[in-house]
Amino acid sequence: SAVISQKPSRDICQRGTSLTIQCQVDSQVTMMFWYRQQPGQSLTLIATANQGSEATYESGFVIDKFPISRPNLTFSTLTVSNMSPEDSSIYLCSVLQGAHEQYFGPGTRLTVT
Amino acid sequence: KQEVTQIPAALSVPEGENLVLNCSFTDSAIYNLQWFRQDPGKGLTSLLLIQSSQREQTSGRLNASLDKSSGRSTLYIAASQPGDSATYLCAVRSSNDYKLSFGAGTTVTVRA
Numbered sequence: 001s002a003v004i005s006q007k008p009s010r011d012i013c014q015r016g017t018s019l020t021i022q023c024q025v026d027s028q029v030t031m032m033f034w035y036r037q038q039p040g041q042s043l044t045l046i047a048t049a050n051q052g053s054e055a056t057y058e059s060g061f062v063i064d065k066f067p068i069s070r071p072n073l074t075f076s077t078l079t080v081s082n083m084s085p086e087d088s089s090i091y092l093c094s095v096l097q098g099a100h101e102q103y104f105g106p107g108t109r110l111t112v113t
Numbered sequence: 114k115q116e117v118t119q120i121p122a123a124l125s126v127p128e129g130e131n132l133v134l135n136c137s138f139t140d141s142a143i144y145n146l147q148w149f150r151q152d153p154g155k156g157l158t159s160l161l162l163i164q165s166s167q168r169e170q171t172s173g174r175l176n177a178s179l180d181k182s183s184g185r186s187t188l189y190i191a192a193s194q195p196g197d198s199a200t201y202l203c204a205v206r207s208s209n210d211y212k213l214s215f216g217a218g219t220t221v222t223v224r225a
Contacts (some may be wrong), residue, residue, distance in 0.1 A: 045213070099145070
């Protein structure tokens, strides 16, 4: 199974600033995903990031707000731009491996004040 | 659009009791189904993966069944322990677009 690490594990940010979250996987993977989990809610897919192509965003999420980089097969970043308190969530990196089994990172807990 | 429902939303049991968590989904065109565990403020841990052609999967005290035609999966946890206290999420992967749809989860508390 894939081992996924994320940095930072948590952060408190001021309104209007941006935060970049890093995701590192211990093996090469084709498909990486970014999810958001708002307080008390289940997971919502933000975008799918494949190496060598632009990320594909889900309805309600736009590149200007959540730019994603995928420079190689083991690394990705998600930036949360121009933050507001509504962006306070856990952000999770995820990968697909093997028989379409999905693995998740430990998450980044973001609080926007 | 796939809708995934988990019942009950919360469950509290004494230690040693067996747990039964239910998951239902609206579209039977699934590729597979995964059960995850999430501890408060943490990421998701994959517990069991059931392919659409399978009826059940077992890992230790955990057993998950799948009835694709009726759109149901059940996670059984035998002889519960306080360490089993967590939120359990069911996720269904569509065979059409391979996207994962999550239920809202069942929060389990096992009382010592």
